[in-house]
Amino acid sequence: xxxxxxxxxxxxxxxxxxxxxxxxxxxxxxxxxxxxxxxxxxxxxxxxxxxxxxxxxxxxxxxxxxxxxxxxxxxxxxxxxxxxxxxxxxxxxxxxxxxxxxxxxxxxxxxxxxxxxxxxxxxxxxxxxxxxxxxxxxxxxxxxxxxxxxxxxxxxxxxxxxxxxxxxxxxxxxxxxxxxxxxxxxxxxxxxxxxxxxxxx
Amino acid sequence: xxxxxxxxxxxxxxxxxxxxxxxxxxxxxxxxxxxxxxxxxxxxxxxxxxxxxxxxxxxxxxxxxxxxxxxxxxxxxxxxxxxxxxxxxxxxxxxxxxxxxxxxxxxxxxxxxxxxxxxxxxxxxxxxxxxxxxxxxxxxxxxxxxxxxxxxxxxxxxxxxxxxxxxxxxxxxxxxxxxxxxxxxxxxxxxxxxxxxxxxx
Numbered sequence: 001x002x003x004x005x006x007x008x009x010x011x012x013x014x015x016x017x018x019x020x021x022x023x024x025x026x027x028x029x030x031x032x033x034x035x036x037x038x039x040x041x042x043x044x045x046x047x048x049x050x051x052x053x054x055x056x057x058x059x060x061x062x063x064x065x066x067x068x069x070x071x072x073x074x075x076x077x078x079x080x081x082x083x084x085x086x087x088x089x090x091x092x093x094x095x096x097x098x099x100x101x102x103x104x105x106x107x108x109x110x111x112x113x114x115x116x117x118x119x120x121x122x123x124x125x126x127x128x129x130x131x132x133x134x135x136x137x138x139x140x141x142x143x144x145x146x147x148x149x150x151x152x153x154x155x156x157x158x159x160x161x162x163x164x165x166x167x168x169x170x171x172x173x174x175x176x177x178x179x180x181x182x183x184x185x186x187x188x189x190x191x192x193x194x195x196x197x198x199x200x201x
Numbered sequence: 202x203x204x205x206x207x208x209x210x211x212x213x214x215x216x217x218x219x220x221x222x223x224x225x226x227x228x229x230x231x232x233x234x235x236x237x238x239x240x241x242x243x244x245x246x247x248x249x250x251x252x253x254x255x256x257x258x259x260x261x262x263x264x265x266x267x268x269x270x271x272x273x274x275x276x277x278x279x280x281x282x283x284x285x286x287x288x289x290x291x292x293x294x295x296x297x298x299x300x301x302x303x304x305x306x307x308x309x310x311x312x313x314x315x316x317x318x319x320x321x322x323x324x325x326x327x328x329x330x331x332x333x334x335x336x337x338x339x340x341x342x343x344x345x346x347x348x349x350x351x352x353x354x355x356x357x358x359x360x361x362x363x364x365x366x367x368x369x370x371x372x373x374x375x376x377x378x379x380x381x382x383x384x385x386x387x388x389x390x391x392x393x394x395x396x397x398x399x400x401x402x
Contacts, residue, residue, distance in 0.1 A: 127374070158382075
C-alpha cells in the first residue's frame, strides 16, 4: 500500500465512524474535512465527490460486517453450528455498536425514496447478504443437516426480519428480553428446517 | 369542536403528512409554518414548542395506525381471523404509504440515541402496540382457538419483526416476493400457536 492509499484508508475509517453517527446523507465532503481536520480539496482529491465517498463508506461498512459476522461463521461446521455462530456474531454486533447503531438499518430508511447509485449499492449489499444466508442454508441441506425441502431464500428473509426485530427491541425499546426473544425466534426458524433424522447441535 | 380546535386539527393533519416526508426531527415550527403558509407565531400559539408539536404528531400518527389496522381487526372473530385481518391491514398500510413510508420505523432509528420526551412517547406507542398484539393472542387462547401454552408476548415480538422485514423488503429492496415471504412467515407463526383441536380458518 502506497502512502496515498494508506492516508485514504485512514480517512475512510474515520468516514465510516462519522457515517454511523450522522447517517449516510449527513456524510458530506465538508463534514468529513472538519472531522479529520483536513482541507475540503484534500477530501475531493481522495474521494472525488460526496457520492463516491458514500459508496466507499458503504463498501467499507459491508466489508466490516462480513469480516465480523459472516467470515468467522464460515469456519464453523456447515448447517446449524454455522448459522448459530453467524447469529451470535450478528447479535453481538447490534448490541455493541454505540454510538450510531447500524449504518445499514439507518441508510435503509434514509434512502428508500432516493433513487440513485448510493441506494442501488445499498440494495446490492443487502442482496449479497441474502445470498450468503441462503448459501449457508443450502450448504446444510447438501450435508443432510437441514431438510431437503428447506426454502433457503425464505429462511434468509425470515432471519433478516428477526434481526431487524432484535435491533428495534434492543435499541429503541431497551427491552432486557430482546436477546431471549431473538434466540427463541431463531430456534423456531432452525427447528423448521432441521432434518428430523439429524441429531441437534 | 370550536373553531380554534378545528384549525389546530387541520394543521395537525398537515404536520403529520410533513413528518412522513421529512422525519420527526425535521418537523420544526418553521418548516410547518412554511408548509401551511401561516406565521411561526401562529404555529407557536397552536402547539407551544417543537417538542409539543412532535408529540402531537406522534399521537396523531399512532391514532391513524390504530384506526386503520387495529380497530377494524377487532370486529373480526377472535383468534386467527382477527390476527389475519390485522396483518392484512398492516401490509396494506406499508404498501400504500408513499411518499414517506412509516413514521414509526423512521423515527425509531432517528431517535434511538436521543433521550427525551419524544423518544419516550415513541417507546410508549410501541409498547402499546405490543400489548394490543399480545391481547389479541390471549383472546384466541381464551376461546380455545390458540394453544393454552401460546406465548402471547413472544408472538407480538415475532410479528413485529416480520412486519419490519416486510417493510424493508418491499420498500428498499422492491422485492416482488416481499408479500409472499411475509405471508409465509405469518403462516408459520400462526401454525405454532394454533390449537391442534381447532379447525383452521
